[in-house]
Amino acid sequence: MIKRFINWVRLCLDKKIEKQPESYRKLSDTAIEKPTEAQAAGPGVTPEKKRRRRKKSKWDVSRFEVPPVEGKTRFHDLNLPVPVIHAVADLKFQYCTPVQAEILPKALSGQDAVGQAQTGTGKSAAFLITILTRLHNNPIREKRKPGVPRALILAPTRELVLQIEKDAQSLAKYIGIRPLAVFGGMGYESQKQALKSKIIDMVVATPGRLLDFKKQKLIDLRRVEILIIDEADRMLDMGFIADIRNIVYSTPPKDKRQTMFFSATISPEVENLAGQWTRNSFRVSIEPDTIASESVRQIVYVVTSDEKFSLLYNLIQGHDRVLVFANRREQARELMEKLKRYDVGCDLLSGAVPQQKRLKVLENFKAGKIRVLAATDVAARGIHVEGISLVINYNLPHDPEDYVHRIGRTGRAGSTGTSISFACEHDSFFIPDIEKFLDKKMCCEQPEDDLLKPPPKPVKKPRDAKPGQKQKGYSDKKYQKNRSGRSQNTNSGSRRRRKPNARPAGNNVSRKETTGPGDSNAEAHKPEAGK
Numbered sequence: 001m002i003k004r005f006i007n008w009v010r011l012c013l014d015k016k017i018e019k020q021p022e023s024y025r026k027l028s029d030t031a032i033e034k035p036t037e038a039q040a041a042g043p044g045v046t047p048e049k050k051r052r053r054r055k056k057s058k059w060d061v062s063r064f065e066v067p068p069v070e071g072k073t074r075f076h077d078l079n080l081p082v083p084v085i086h087a088v089a090d091l092k093f094q095y096c097t098p099v100q101a102e103i104l105p106k107a108l109s110g111q112d113a114v115g116q117a118q119t120g121t122g123k124s125a126a127f128l129i130t131i132l133t134r135l136h137n138n139p140i141r142e143k144r145k146p147g148v149p150r151a152l153i154l155a156p157t158r159e160l161v162l163q164i165e166k167d168a169q170s171l172a173k174y175i176g177i178r179p180l181a182v183f184g185g186m187g188y189e190s191q192k193q194a195l196k197s198k199i200i201d202m203v204v205a206t207p208g209r210l211l212d213f214k215k216q217k218l219i220d221l222r223r224v225e226i227l228i229i230d231e232a233d234r235m236l237d238m239g240f241i242a243d244i245r246n247i248v249y250s251t252p253p254k255d256k257r258q259t260m261f262f263s264a265t266i267s268p269e270v271e272n273l274a275g276q277w278t279r280n281s282f283r284v285s286i287e288p289d290t291i292a293s294e295s296v297r298q299i300v301y302v303v304t305s306d307e308k309f310s311l312l313y314n315l316i317q318g319h320d321r322v323l324v325f326a327n328r329r330e331q332a333r334e335l336m337e338k339l340k341r342y343d344v345g346c347d348l349l350s351g352a353v354p355q356q357k358r359l360k361v362l363e364n365f366k367a368g369k370i371r372v373l374a375a376t377d378v379a380a381r382g383i384h385v386e387g388i389s390l391v392i393n394y395n396l397p398h399d400p401e402d403y404v405h406r407i408g409r410t411g412r413a414g415s416t417g418t419s420i421s422f423a424c425e426h427d428s429f430f431i432p433d434i435e436k437f438l439d440k441k442m443c444c445e446q447p448e449d450d451l452l453k454p455p456p457k458p459v460k461k462p463r464d465a466k467p468g469q470k471q472k473g474y475s476d477k478k479y480q481k482n483r484s485g486r487s488q489n490t491n492s493g494s495r496r497r498r499k500p501n502a503r504p505a506g507n508n509v510s511r512k513e514t515t516g517p518g519d520s521n522a523e524a525h526k527p528e529a530g531k
Contacts, residue, residue, distance in 0.1 A: 061082060063089070064086075066094045066095070069095065072095040072101075073100075074095055074096070075088050075094070078096075078104055078105065078108060080108075080133060081132075081133055083136065083175045084132050084133060084171065086174045087171045087173055087174055087175075090170075090173075091170060091171075093125070097122035099126060099286050100122045102284045104126055106282050107126070107260065108134075110258055111280070111282055113278075113282055114262075114278060114281045114284070115262045115263075116262075116263060116264070116266050116284070116285040117262060117285075117286040118286070118405065121286050124230075125167065127260050127262075128164070129171065130226070130258075130260065131151045131168075132168075132171055132177060134225065134226055134258070135202075135225075136175055136177070145220075146195065146196055147195040147218050148223050149180075149201060149202060149219070149221070149223070149224060150224065150225050151203070151224065151225060152205070152226075152227050152247075153202070153203070153204040154206075154207060154210075154227075154229050154235070154247065155204065155205070156207075157234075158206060159358075160231065161183045161205065162183070162359070164204045164230070165180070165204045168204065172202075177201040177202060178198065179200075179201070179202040180195070180198075180200045180203050180204070182203055182209050182210050182213065183209050184209040184212075191213070192218060195213060195219050196218060207243035207244055207247060211243055214250065222250070222251070224252060225257055225258065226258045227248070227251055227259045227277075229259070229260070229261050231263065232261060232263040232270050232274075233263045233264050233266075233267065234264070248277055254277060254279045255279055261277060264404070296411035296417050296418070296419050297417070298407065298419050299443075299445070300420075300431070300444045300445070301420060301447045302428070302446055303422055303423070303424055303447060304424055304425060305424045305425065308424060309455075310454050310455060311422065311447055312335075313339075313455040314453060316344065316372055319389055321385070321387050321389060322372045322391075323372075323385075323388050323409050324391075324392045325375055325391070325392065325394060325406050326376060327376070327395040328395075329352045329376050332350050333350070339372055342458050344371060344372055346374060347372075347373060348373075348374050349373055349375040350376040351376065361373070362385070365385060377397065377406070388409050389417060390410065390420065391407055391409050391417065391418070391419045391420070392422070393407075394422055395422070395427055396421055396423060396427035396428075400430075400433050400436070401437070404437070431444070
């Protein structure tokens with residue numbers, strides 16, 4: 001039938017061509033011919049690109065060779081889908097970390113999990129691989145609505161949410177599963193439009209912004225198949241548990257979903273929540289002292305407060321990526337400004353930095369544009385930057401858990417790193433609590449004389465602050481001292497100098513004196529009563 005149709009078309013074309021000039025009759029034999037390779041590839045797609053696509057589509061597990069090692073688990077041994085293990089190969093993962101080796105075999109079979117593990121142990125990859133494998137092996141054929149995720153991940157901070165989303169994109173690039181980050185502080189409209197118009201497979205969210213969209217009925221959690229609660233102890237400390245309880249009860253019952261519950265510490269409150277929200281869960285525990293002793297070399301230098309900056313300046317020489325922690329944002333800001341005056345590429349990461357700028361600072365630090373990052377504990381959890389070789393505790397934290405999370409920025413996922421803490425006359429009192437938490441004695445030593453050598457003269461001078469204007473990078477105390485010093489140098493303290501023999505405007509009116517809070521002559525400038 002098809003041949004008869006083709007012959008009829010050719011006959012019609014031949015009759016039409018006979019009526020045309022001789023130049024058109026050459027088309028009679030080629031009126032119907034096979035399209036060229038370029039035409040078959042489609043517009044804008046060259047044959048070379050098509051061959052590359054065909055070559056990429058033929059990837060199989062045999063191209064990802066990892067030799068078996070006794071005592072280690074390969075990703076090959078977990079029967080992962082080919083697109084997932086392809087992404088694992090691109091990330092150059094070969095062997096599972098201890099927490100991955102314990103969680104993945106049972107979690108991939110659908111069991112609930114409760115894990116005690118800190119950041120840097122590879123737990124994010126463990127629950128992401130579990131999610132992607134489940135969604136890939138159980139596709140939904142029917143038409144789906146926007147704003148109805150199949151997987152939900154809850155995390156306490158924006159930084160951790162963005163990091164998990166980035167890891168999810170890397171692991172899901174060959175599957176086509178679409179993750180979405182939902183968090184406060186920025187991107188409200190873009191997140192709202194994505195929930196309204198796009199099919200979302202996975203949502204990574206902070207509790208507050210997620211509840212906001214839930215109240216607006218922009219997101220429906222009744223179809224969630226797998227629920228991840230990360231950093232549960234941190235969310236308990238931040239007062240998010242009531243919000244999380246609201247979110248959890250909006251998902252299907254625990255016997256109709258898979259739940260994975262992670263926390264750095266397992267307190268009685270955390271234990272109670274894990275029991276409420278999981279069903280027949282298995283337990284995995286990676287103790288803090290194991291992480292600290294095996295992957296991070298810890299050094300504690302006994303110094304005075306006056307020697308700390310000289311020691312810091314000499315330690316960062318020769319390192320490409322250093323993270324320096326301070327307890328307060330004012331201390332971190334002063335460190336940043338002081339290092340900049342010595343021509344050290346440095347920036348600030350604290351709660352005082354706007355969210356948009358904070359993300360830019362992190363990207364610059366990851367790209368190597370910034371050598372030193374002065375940070376507070378806002379960056380201690382959830383920030384994953386490859387290649388941090390040195391973490392410095394300029395101030396020892398008051399909470400022993402923060403110490404573990406700080407040094408966990410280096411020595412991540414099986415790699416090694418160095419942590420150096422400064423124990424001065426103010427901070428050394430926190431060492432016994434840290435030792436008790438780690439169940440390990442910390443060795444304190446004196447730094448070598450070369451490390452205490454004073455730095456050279458600053459390359460840049462600090463900018464003077466204008467009267468009445470706070471200087472960037474200065475603490476409030478220095479600002480008040482700067483301002484009060486300027487008021488002492490003026491004769492009358494007034495902002496405008498009066499002309500000689502000029503009388504004040506108005507009778508019985510005293511001119512308002514402007515003196516700084518630290519001015520010792522403030523009482524002398526007060527107008528007498530009755531004048």
